[in-house]
Amino acid sequence: MxxxxxxxxxxxxxxxxxxxxxxxxxxxxxxxxxxxxxxxxRAVVTFVLGSGGEKLKQxxxxxxxxxxxxxxxxxxxxxxxxxxxERGLLLVGEPGTAKSMLSELLAAAVCGSSAxxxxxxxxxxxxxxxxxxxxxxxxxxxxxREALVPSPVLTAMTTGAVARxxxxxxxxxxxxxxxxxLLSERRxxxxxxxxxxxxxxxxxxxxxxxxxxxxxxxxxxxMSAALKRRFNFETVGxxxxxxxxxxxxxxQSTAAVARAGAAYGVDDTVLEAxxxxxxxxxxxxxxxxxxxxxxSTVMSTAEAVSxxxxxxxxxxxxxxxxxxxxxLPGQLIGVVRKDDPGDAAxxxxxxxxxxxxxxxxxxxxxxxxxxxxxxxxx
Numbered sequence: 001m002x003x004x005x006x007x008x009x010x011x012x013x014x015x016x017x018x019x020x021x022x023x024x025x026x027x028x029x030x031x032x033x034x035x036x037x038x039x040x041x042r043a044v045v046t047f048v049l050g051s052g053g054e055k056l057k058q059x060x061x062x063x064x065x066x067x068x069x070x071x072x073x074x075x076x077x078x079x080x081x082x083x084x085x086e087r088g089l090l091l092v093g094e095p096g097t098a099k100s101m102l103s104e105l106l107a108a109a110v111c112g113s114s115a116x117x118x119x120x121x122x123x124x125x126x127x128x129x130x131x132x133x134x135x136x137x138x139x140x141x142x143x144x145r146e147a148l149v150p151s152p153v154l155t156a157m158t159t160g161a162v163a164r165x166x167x168x169x170x171x172x173x174x175x176x177x178x179x180x181x182l183l184s185e186r187r188x189x190x191x192x193x194x195x196x197x198x199x200x201x202x203x204x205x206x207x208x209x210x211x212x213x214x215x216x217x218x219x220x221x222x223m224s225a226a227l228k229r230r231f232n233f234e235t236v237g238x239x240x241x242x243x244x245x246x247x248x249x250x251x252q253s254t255a256a257v258a259r260a261g262a263a264y265g266v267d268d269t270v271l272e273a274x275x276x277x278x279x280x281x282x283x284x285x286x287x288x289x290x291x292x293x294x295x296s297t298v299m300s301t302a303e304a305v306s307x308x309x310x311x312x313x314x315x316x317x318x319x320x321x322x323x324x325x326x327x328l329p330g331q332l333i334g335v336v337r338k339d340d341p342g343d344a345a346x347x348x349x350x351x352x353x354x355x356x357x358x359x360x361x362x363x364x365x366x367x368x369x370x371x372x373x374x375x376x377x378x
Contacts, residue, residue: 014068025046026039041080048068048069082232083210096301097236098236104164110208116155116163129165129182168213169222169223171221173223180226238300245304270311270324270328280354288354310327329351351370
């Protein structure tokens with residue numbers, strides 16, 4: 001399936017959206033592959049980070065592999081090495097740093113599917129990480145492999161695929177620890193089938209597990225020392241380069257507005273101001289070195305994409321021909337108020353500091369934003 005024949009759905013899994021790239025890379029790099037892997041580790045890194053703007057050649061065919069994750073190459077390589085060594089991979093970091101996106105891309109490249117996923121919540125049960133039962137068959141025929149309903153993790157184990165556990169630290173500790181024996185012994189015991197060949201279900205070659213955790217969020221459960229030892233931890237941080245973050249926000253918001261059936265009308269000056277404001281508030285320091293009081297809300301790249309998308313949709317449907325910059329202050333106040341209403345005062349402080357000083361230095365965009373300060377007081 002190519003990008004021109006995508007199904008009618010809002011979100012397309014990476015294994016379908018980038019099917020042409022995955023097929024190409026499978027033939028392009030014929031080097032050694034870990035058991036069960038569809039691509040070589042080197043090709044997995046290329047799939048995630050792109051081919052550096054150059055077309056890769058395979059016979060008469062050439063293909064440009066687009067970058068999908070903006071981050072440190074060494075981080076991605078360590079993630080791939082962890083999976084190739086059959087270790088559990090835990091991606092940690094603040095919300096909105098694309099941990100889930102990275103886990104999806106890795107799973108799609110390694111085994112061709114990102115769908116074997118468990119969403120961790122306080123209500124997640126051990127059955128959802130191991131197995132349950134079809135109770136109609138259980139009552140009719142008793143315990144059997146036929147009556148067993150595998151979890152996505154068990155399916156990944158028995159088929160040699162990648163399982164994903166999102167927000168693992170939101171699961172209760174006793175539920176998390178269901179993963180300990182699974183990651184160390186590479187098998188799941190089924191006591192109900194004792195005496196049969198299916199009493200122990202073993203992992204097939206290629207099975208690995210990727211978990212994500214937002215350690216800053218409220219409601220998380222501490223991982224046990226035993227479970228931590230089964231994972232290699234990798235911290236996914238905010239995007240370090242301003243231009244790279246602007247490009248990512250542009251690309252993702254453009255796609256989101258297109259899905260809404262509209263043309264994208266947010267120009268680069270608005271995007272630069274938006275991303276600059278997010279970075280200043282995120283780090284507590286402006287690009288010029290001025291101190292900024294940080295709001296408690298995580299000013300993530302994902303939130304910046306959401307704001308850029310809202311500006312684009314508003315410009316297309318509500319304010320055709322208007323200036324999206326005028327909607328930026330209102331969108332920002334909506335973001336910072338999510339965790340603490342007192343953050344509105346911090347945003348006002350940002351306006352009275354860096355925004356005002358840039359306006360006084362003659363920057364037209366920031367002059368416009370300074371003139372819009374009353375919006376923040378409404």
